[in-house]
Amino acid sequence: MAETHVQTVPVKQINEPISSPWRDAWRILRKNKMAILGFCIILFFVLLAILAPFITPYEYDKGELVDKNLPPSAEHWFGTDYNGRDVFTRVIYGAQISLRVGLFAVIGSIVAGTFLGLLAGYYGKWIDTLISRLFDIMLAFPSILLAIAIVAILGPSLENALLAIAIVNVPTYGRLVRSRVLSLKEEEYVMAARAIGSKHSHIIVQHILPNSLAPIIVTGTLGIATAIIEAAALGFLGLGAQAPQPEWGLMLSDSRQYIQKAPWTVIFPGLSIMLTVLGFNLIGDGLRDALDPRMKN
Template sequence: MSQTQLQPNTIIPAKPFNAKAARRKAFIKKLAKNKAAMAGGFIVFFFAILAILAPVIAPYDPDHIEIIKKLEGPSAEHWLGTDDKGRDILSRLLFGAQISLSVGFVSTLLGAFAGVILGIVSGYYGGRTDTIIMRLTDVLLAFPGILLALAIVSVLGASTINVIIAVAFFAVPTFARIVRGSTLSVKKLEYIDAIRAMGASDFRIIFKHILPNIVSPIIVQATLYIASAIITASALSFLGMGTQPPTAEWGTMLSQGRSYIAQAPHITLFPGLVILIVVIGFNLFGDGLRDALDPKTKN
């Protein structure tokens, strides 16, 4: 008998169960079934690709001025028309995507980083530390986001960097509260007490055992907050407190076209539509992530 031939009583070992792979597969399956989330993800991906490839696919230099062609409507030469200085609106929208999306992503990343640190420290240690951090977040949350951002930019000065700082600053209390609540829930679990009894340090418990278990709400909140960050940044630029001309940015384009809204409505129409579509895309994708990551939802 061949050595490779199985004996009658040979027991084939079962393939070990991989919990992480199973959860990942279930998450992808639930997300793929959500058509709204898939549509939102496609919108986000599409505009991200446009922003990256803007220097390659833009038909014109976004700052190229042709006064004789100013305020022209959509045509074969300029698909979305030209602005008050004869600049191609499509090219400016493509390059503006780089600024607007960068502000949204970077400000959310900075705000989430600071908020996660404060929230997890507040929830884990509790006591006076928790009280101080939460009262500070209450004070910040008492102000409407756009007013707080306006106040910060007014002090720092109008620029893209300062807009990122202002929008990130307002994101901190929101992330801190979400992370604190999640940390309080995880901290009460028995295995955390067992790990602490084994002599694990607070740093190890926080970053190896608590943080990985509260990543889901952080990701969902970050995805949803990017939409708010883009709107806030565009609003600041519209008011002249954000990205300064002649840099192409969606809010700045809206501001420059408002004087010609009756004569050439396309100048404000297309930037406004782009902002609307991108914000809807992030919100749809964020809602889909929340449903897919929630274990209570059915497959």
């Protein structure tokens, strides 16, 4: 009787990590030195914001006039401003405001823009026409001018500036999601789900939205940097945070007349804005390279 030979096929180790698009993206991101640098910059400012009450003995809204416009020293690392307030203290407390405004403004824009983009892209017809024309009207205005108009109507304050920044950036995410949905709803797996009788809400939540997250995450990360700049611009114009809040744009506005006499009152808030925006831009570029299939080898 002939012997039967059974060929054994090696089985992967159970503990071997399973490959997935998000896992692959994280692996690529970890190798991106510029993205890691961006993470380090943002982590530095986040830690400053969290530990602000424990880092400095001064209060951001109180100072001594006899100590006004003192240069940087061991006692005042970044010097003092025209009211004798410690600039270092105001800068690290300002990180709390700028990061909060940037984060929540972008979250609001993403939520509203994604919702409108899903409706326009998936249902089409008059819904698409109405939402698309609304986006076109909003994009016809420069974002900062539209934000100024909104704050002028609502009144100058940090909360109204945050709301204005969120509103003016809704079309950016709405059009991005709409274009993504238009291509995804023609995919075979979406058509198959529609053929077996799946509800529209189920198709949107389970199939279309998860496959639209990558560009939203990339654009949102870059959008935080834009939101911080817009908040600083509104603060500089007196339409955002109000004194004595230590918002970086407001600090630049208050100290611009002392730029020759006390340049440190302008340099350090300006550097903080630049570094924070740079950090988010580096992260956003790294996420784009990691999440875009065309950038992968």
